[in-house]
Amino acid sequence: MNISHAAKLSGLPKKTIRYYEDIGLVKATARTQAGYRDYDDRAVSNLTFVRRSRDFGFSIEECRELLALYSDRNRSSSDVKNLAQKRLTQIEDKQRELELLRVELSSLVTACNGDDRPDCPILNHLA
Amino acid sequence: MNISHAAKLSGLPKKTIRYYEDIGLVKATARTQAGYRDYDDRAVSNLTFVRRSRDFGFSIEECRELLALYSDRNRSSSDVKNLAQKRLTQIEDKQRELELLRVELSSLVTACNGDDRPDCPILNHLA
DNA sequence: CTTGACCCTCCAGTGACTGGAACCTTTATA
DNA sequence: TATAAAGGTTCCAGTCACTGGAGGGTCAAG
Incomplete structure (x- = not known):
């Protein structure tokens, strides 16, 4: 899935998705042979998670913590x-x-x- | 009156006062021989006006318009x-x-x- | 084979400050 | 009178969370 598709599904602008990867908020995706980013459902769900968190007004750093908790099975x-x-x-x-x-x-x-x-x-x- | 005094009277940080001068929101004051900014009551009242406008949430550009109206005797x-x-x-x-x-x-x-x-x-x- | 729609990276700009370095001047004290 | 503290100056960089654009590569359709 290319970045446009991921953008549509997650509700984030493409620019923002690249930015989130840049600052390490979401981890870098695999790339196609041509160097295009390639998203799977898991990546999209993380992006959606971040968008919703941002919509609630959580800062990027708070989103980072929320994402960490989200993927931590032993969280409290x-x-x-x-x-x-x-x-x-x-x-x-x-x-x-x-x-x-x-x-x-x-x-x-x-x-x-x-x-x-x-x-x-x-x-x-x-x- | 030096910038510290003007800052105290207007309620703005010194840094912010210099910044407002930089961007031309308030006009540059006279300077002492040593190059220190020298404020009079009129300058302080303009600074206070801007602080209050900012407190209301007006943008810098809106403050610019408000200041212009403030000093226009023929305003509507x-x-x-x-x-x-x-x-x-x-x-x-x-x-x-x-x-x-x-x-x-x-x-x-x-x-x-x-x-x-x-x-x-x-x-x-x-x- | 070309056109248009994708994708990439990298740099700069936004708004409204704020912090800090490097340096100069004034004032108070020893 | 020397000096140290406390003021002033400019200029550059950083903040937050993107956003726009240049310059260039890739891919599918006609």
Whole structure:
């Protein structure tokens, strides 16, 4: 299976797949005689795993750890749960931060007339 | 006023202030005989304005536009409002995205035993 | 046999800083 | 007055996670 096919199946851009190989996040595939990368189902499933993990917002380093756990038959689920819990806490922190921003910005937007005159509570607030 | 003082007053790191000058976001200050940057109140207030705008999540390019409007006596408040509304929409989009993620991840975290056995719904979901 | 669609590597750029080296100036102290 | 600490300067490199493009090789169809 060539890289385009693997890209389609995993949902990752070709460039990204090569990049992940470069940085050693996924291990290098076999090559055809012409030097083309050749993917099997296992490789594709690892790529898909990484894509999903990235979609959840795990960093590349965290994906590395998750992949290691994924392929470790003697893992403890607590290690996975810890990583996930850490990410969940990050998400919640970000949500709180965004909500504060949203409330403040939305009240400024509401207060601004948005006409052709220069008076502007938004600028006043930033100044 | 030297850069350390300006940094303290504006709430920006010194490095960042130099960087903003480098990219032309704020204009270069006067220099002392020794070549040290020399800030006045006006310069500090522009730096503070940029910091606040960045805190709201406006990009550097948006800060550039906001600064231009800030110092334009003939501005229309509608231009400012448009920028702020755009940013507000971004924030709301991000909030929705994070909420989807949170719900999914939190249900996975709850479902995972987090013990020393390998069974893990989180990994199953990523696979 | 040529065309177009693949594939490859390698280098550079993104955004918004941040760290560090190498060097100069000012200020406080012995 | 000598010196050391604490400031300032520039410039280059690194961060994160890709992404774009140049320049070149390979392969299947018409």
